[in-house]
Amino acid sequence: MIRAFRNEDSEAVVALWLEASLQAHAFVGKGYWESKVEDMRTLYLPLSEIVVDADEATGEITGFAALVEDFLAALFVAPRHQGKGTGTRLLKLAQKMRGTLELSVYAENERAVEFYRKHGFKVVGQGVEEATGHLELTMRFGG
Known part of the structure; x- marks a missing residue:
């Protein structure tokens, strides 16, 4: 069941994200992601419009999407729930909410790049992310 993010979801969303x-x-390396946990909790989540997918029986959050205006800042699904349609449901809702979306994705994350292509995104740019030194693709849907 997809629903709006609640403040009490914060710790579960951060844990899922990590x-x-x-x-x-x-x-990229484990240390980099671990060093970003506090930023995720106190900076990125509060700046975003977030929807979560929660298991109706258990209430467990299985995935989330975070939007900042027309930018899809995050789309993550818990690893044990991947391949079950959660990411697709969240992405389709984000596309419906905005119509035009842009996102950044690491080129090395081939599974995600292919997922976004399958859902109508096209690569419109690329650049090296300063913090990690890895190539990021800018992808756009609509507009």
Whole structure:
């Protein structure tokens, strides 16, 4: 069930983000992601409009999408829930909410790049992310 983010979801969302980031971005290194936990909790989440996917039976948050205006700042699904449609449901809702979306994704995260392409995003730019030194692609949907 997709619903709006609640303040009490914060710790579960941060934990999910860290777990999924470590899995999807192992090429960056664990220490980098761990060093960003507090920023995620106190800076990025409060600045974003967030929707979560929660298991109706248990209430467990299985994924979330964070939007800042027309920028999809985050879309993460708990690793054990990947491949079950959670990411697709969250992305389709974000596309419906905004119509035009832009995002940044590491080029090395081929699974995510392919996921976004499958859902109508096109690469419109690229650059090296300063903090990690890894190539990021800018992708856009609509507009």
